[in-house]
Amino acid sequence: MAPTHGTPVGLEIPVKDTARGAAFYSAVFGWQFKPSHLGIPEDKILIFTVPDGVFPAGGALRQVEDADIATVKGTSKVYFYVDDLAAAIEKIVSNGGKKISDPIPEGSTGFFQFFEDSEGNGHGLYKYN
Template sequence: MSGQVNWFELPADDTERARAFYAGVFGWDTSPMGEDYHVITTGAAGAIAVRDVQLTQPRIYFHTADIDASARKVAELGGKADDVQTVPEVGRIAHCTDDQGTPFSLYEPQA
């Protein structure tokens, strides 16, 4: 359903330490996907990733059935939407900010 949170990313300077922390707090297990990106396999739908200039705070992804229309609507309402990116075997994403500068992302699952 559009607008529901369906993924999140937690940034960490040390992903091994972060994985141990969240395993201790929530019992999460993770599985590596790519370079130093760890998908949570026994808990909420999300991942632990390396902190960088694009990922400085937790990032929330909202589901959309039509990412192109949603990205246009973000811009129409005074926000900013980056170019839509295709993630092979996953779907399409766009990183955005709302009209007050709060970051969020859009996610359209692969059909």
């Protein structure tokens, strides 16, 4: 069963070093990490789950360069579940937001799409197949 439209379902955290970031979040919060099911190298991205299923789609530590940390590209992103990516992007744009990407497949699981809100904060949309 898919989450309700608008539910936060995932979190992406930028890190300079995925192993160091994973060690930190494991020690502090008890998060469990694993390689990406998409075959992305572990030094580029690690997938995690959090207690109590707060983010049903899980999350990712994404390796970024030093210069990206202080930019929108380097900020944490919340992923919101939507029933329809195109309709959600249309609402975002018509309310002062910006479409950042076209839909991006996540294997056979679903699709991501990135946007900026009216204040320039970068987030993601997620739709299960």
